[in-house]
Amino acid sequence: MSATTRRIREGFPGQRLVVLPRRIVASWLSGSPLVDFMPSDVGHFPNARWHFVERKKPISQAIIIYCAEGEGWARLGDGDTIPIRAGHMVLLPAGSVHAYGADADKPWSIFWVHVSGCKAEILLRLLELESDDPVLFVGKDPALASLFERILSILGRGYSADNLLQSSMALGELIAHLVVNRHRQPNNDTGIDERIERVIDRMHNSLGETLSIEELASGVNLSCSHFAAIFKKRTGFPVLDYFTRLKMQQACFLLDSTSMPIKTIAADLGFEDPFYFSRTFRRIYDLSPLQYRAMRKG
Numbered sequence: 001m002s003a004t005t006r007r008i009r010e011g012f013p014g015q016r017l018v019v020l021p022r023r024i025v026a027s028w029l030s031g032s033p034l035v036d037f038m039p040s041d042v043g044h045f046p047n048a049r050w051h052f053v054e055r056k057k058p059i060s061q062a063i064i065i066y067c068a069e070g071e072g073w074a075r076l077g078d079g080d081t082i083p084i085r086a087g088h089m090v091l092l093p094a095g096s097v098h099a100y101g102a103d104a105d106k107p108w109s110i111f112w113v114h115v116s117g118c119k120a121e122i123l124l125r126l127l128e129l130e131s132d133d134p135v136l137f138v139g140k141d142p143a144l145a146s147l148f149e150r151i152l153s154i155l156g157r158g159y160s161a162d163n164l165l166q167s168s169m170a171l172g173e174l175i176a177h178l179v180v181n182r183h184r185q186p187n188n189d190t191g192i193d194e195r196i197e198r199v200i201d202r203m204h205n206s207l208g209e210t211l212s213i214e215e216l217a218s219g220v221n222l223s224c225s226h227f228a229a230i231f232k233k234r235t236g237f238p239v240l241d242y243f244t245r246l247k248m249q250q251a252c253f254l255l256d257s258t259s260m261p262i263k264t265i266a267a268d269l270g271f272e273d274p275f276y277f278s279r280t281f282r283r284i285y286d287l288s289p290l291q292y293r294a295m296r297k298g
Helices: 022-029 120-126 144-153 162-184 190-204 214-217 225-234 240-255 264-267 272-283 289-294
Strands: 016-019 038-046 054-055 062-069 071-075 080-083 087-090 097-103 109-116 135-137
Touching: 016 144, 022 038, 022 240, 038 144, 038 162, 062 071, 062 080, 062 120, 062 162, 071 087, 087 097, 087 109, 087 289, 097 135, 097 264, 097 272, 109 120, 109 144, 109 162, 109 214, 120 162, 144 162, 144 240, 144 272, 190 214, 190 225, 190 240, 214 225, 225 240, 240 272, 264 272, 264 289
Parallel strands: none
Antiparallel strands: 016 038, 038 109, 054 097, 062 087, 062 109, 071 080, 071 097, 087 135
16 A cells, blocks of 8 residues: 555554443443543544544444644544644534544644533534634643643543543543633734744753743843743743653653653753652653553553
8 A cells, every 4th residue: 555545543652542432331331420521432543644433324422632732633524624734723513524633745644532412512622613614723832731631631531430430520621721712712812822822832842851930031131031921822831841842742742652761751851850840740640651651451
């Protein structure tokens, strides 16, 4: 099969996914849960070359896909193909016939979750999206990636009632995060936005370094106080907390895709003290790097 026609649903290097047994999902949703939806399937597919999924029959779940890097596409019913780029979130509504996949030249890296439950049908309206344009630009958002990671982490521990409750609440937080992002007031100061994007790009390219607010602010010609205020307003996180979350996201990737010792990963991400690295990881993901690496994924 040639590279131009090859299609893969799953099985990518470094991928993680959890698929709940459908009887577990049905039992939980029939038991008057605290929230009327839950993540029935969740995953992270990095550099998902040849990724392709087509469903010719509707499914009852809504699907949220966050493109963290690269490019892809989606199509609802017989509609036009919608291009998906880095920073886009696409919502495939419950009951839809759809297809989606990675771009052939710039394959995407995505986080995704299936939303099951009666409230799955209202997500399109909740996010104020149209069925012919179900895409929301959220940018490079470590908070969103962290919420997906949290759901993966919780469900990776098993299907106990406590884990199902926690994962449902984490999914609710993820949806709330998207709604708040959607309702954020339009910003007319494109110059400021461009400078914040430059800072975030620098963070992505400096994960092994220690950056200060002073040097980041200086790099975009802003005072420290003004820079810190607008950065938090635009991203929802303090500057250095945002940078730390990017580091922890990279740590998850290295823990999943390599056998590097934890102290080596810590050093590569700019942590001189591996114990401090582990405490920081636990603060964000509620488990240690060793526990995370030991989890069954996929």
